[in-house]
């Protein structure tokens with residue numbers, strides 16, 4: 001049997017193992033479902049025996065045990081379901097590589113690598129998970145003497161074969177033997193494929209520089225920088241999958257927090273982890289995250305976000321609030337108010353003051369003054385709850401309570417005619433009714449005390465901003481008037497329970513220093529994509545909430561189009577006692593060498609960009625009037641739409657406004673084939689779309705048409721935008737221009753084809 005025939009035969013055998021495991025699991029699932037249904041039925045029918053105390057406790061214990069059993073069965077079914085989903089993926093592509101190796105004088109072993117492990121009925125490994133230590137031989141090892149490491153040991157091996165496979169729908173398409181890294185041809189074949197509306201995993205072709213990042217478990221803080229298309233997002237997502245596997249004994253999906261710039265991007269990357277056999281990790285934008293931390297406020301939606309993207313300007317006050325300097329002023333401020341306590345609110349009910357704020361302050365002053373503020377506030381809360389108990393007792397003596405309770409008692413007796421009533425039992429009942437009436441009345445006040453609403457946070461925050469004003473005004477060019485105006489605006493927003501994002505961060509941190517705040521999400525690993533758009537204060541908030549979490553940040557300063565201060569220049573302040581491991585990715589996998597060469601002309605940072613060996617056509621620049629550009633674009637769209645292809649095309653405009661206008665201008669017949677993406681809440685549905693630069697960030701398309709590059713691209717900031725736009729293209733790049741753009745005039749003539757229209 002030749003090698004190919006052998007591999008085909010082996011593949012069929014593996015597919016049979018997969019099918020067998022699948023059948024077995026399905027059978028077990030059916031049995032579990034039936035047993036679960038019976039258990040649920042038993043549980044709902046099970047009555048707690050209230051006969052005597054012993055019987056009561058016994059039946060409660062039995063009930064709890066049944067509940068626990070049900071929970072366990074549920075978890076088992078869930079795990080089996082997850083495995084079934086993985087097996088379904090593995091039926092398509094069971095594995096992507098094979099390694100042959102021997103250890104010392106042992107016989108040679110063969111292992112196949114896939115997204116998850118598989119064992120044959122004799123429990124021998126057939127497929128090894130790509131994240132297992134031994135799989136690293138495929139990503140890192142060169143043929144000959146090499147090694148792999150587990151947590152505690154290093155194994156010297158002789159690697160005799162590295163084979164890559166392309167398997168689709170369970171059929172072997174191609175295979176190639178390679179000596180060192182992943183075979184170039186194989187990688188190029190994959191890079192040549194058309195894009196889809198969802199990002200793909202790169203498990204079969206992870207490159208050495210990416211592998212190092214993915215498997216880095218030594219460093220808690222990791223920063224990945226790299227040019228557009230160098231696989232930062234890909235490496236980040238593979239790293240999540242790797243860490244979930246590495247720490248599978250204790251790490252839950254809910255302890256992983258992944259930040260993405262917008263919903264459109266979240267949707268784009270959402271299938272990568274499931275395609276690796278992992279659950280989908282809920283991806284959040286920072287806005288969503290902060291919203292959950294401040295449930296009582298509405299965060300101000302930034303209608304200026306595109307504007308700051310386009311201008312790179314950030315309002316000075318916003319910059320101050322997004323920076324670390326103001327954040328550092330919170331602690332001293334809180335210490336300064338510790339002796340007298342925070343600003344309080346009287347506790348009222350139906351307009352009547354029950355506990356006056358002056359009294360609250362007195363009680364605060366009685367707490368141990370050596371304790372930090374948040375502990376004193378907590379003690380104060382206990383005191384207020386006790387006082388509330390006293391208020392309830394006093395209120396029970398009020399005539400209105402007595403009258404209402406009498407009415408309710410009569411009602412109760414009418415509803416329970418067969419119950420025996422003695423004088424004593426009537427008295428107890430009446431007391432119970434009175435208590436419930438009053439408790440009901442004071443329920444809102446109890447909730448307020450529990451939620452520390454007796455602290456006037458909005459006013460406290462405004463006070464903080466007033467206190468820090470002199471230093472801020474000294475450090476910046478913000479005028480007293482501007483500061484006061486913004487405070488007035490803020491007060492107004494507070495009245496409507498609205499708060500801007502940057503104030504939300506500061507308010508939350510201030511709150512946390514004033515009283516204990518319970519945070520429901522417990523993050524152990526935090527991943528931030530497009531970190532260039534993350535102001536330092538946002539990372540500082542995450543650090544404050546999760547001081548022990550491991551943080552991986554990735555992004556590209558060349559695509560930093562928002563005006564915020566960057567994390568990169570504040571690493572020391574953000575992670576004062578921690579080593580930050582920095583990685584650079586310098587090869588573009590997205591674009592052809594020709595496109596990368598043109599994109600490089602717009603690079604502002606001094607980056608070393610290695611080109612991919614993948615070649616394509618030279619980018620095209622069409623020069624003509626706006627009317628001519630429109631006419632040509634319509635022709636192009638008609639052509640694309642006539643020839644069915646799997647390619648995705650994006651026409652990228654500089655602004656949302658331009659995107660809308662361009663779409664409007666299309667003929668009705670053409671319009672139906674072209675999707676306008678003007679907000680982040682849309683999904684990419686069509687294969688041709690018009691999208692503004694702001695939303696195209698992080699995405700990629702087979703063909704990109706950059707719309708109307710003219711005098712509207714002038715500044716250094718515009719150059720960044722242009723870089724972001726052209727670097728979205730994978731296979732083909734076309735630029736429309738009226739010939740007036742200084743940036744296009746700079747592009748070396750041999751890199752592009754120019755045609756006048």
Ligand SMILES: Nc1ncnc2c1ncn2[C@@H]1O[C@H](COP(=O)(O)OP(=O)(O)OP(=O)(O)O)[C@@H](O)[C@H]1O
Nearest residue numbers: 202205206207228229230231232233234589590698
């Ligand atoms: N090792 C690899 N093997 C195959 N494809 C890869 C590899 N690395 C990256 N790619 C592909 O390159 C493209 C760009 O990757 P990705 O989006 O992760 O880059 P990025 O650096 O995050 O880009 P941007 O800065 O524009 O957001 C994707 O199509 C991805 O699948």
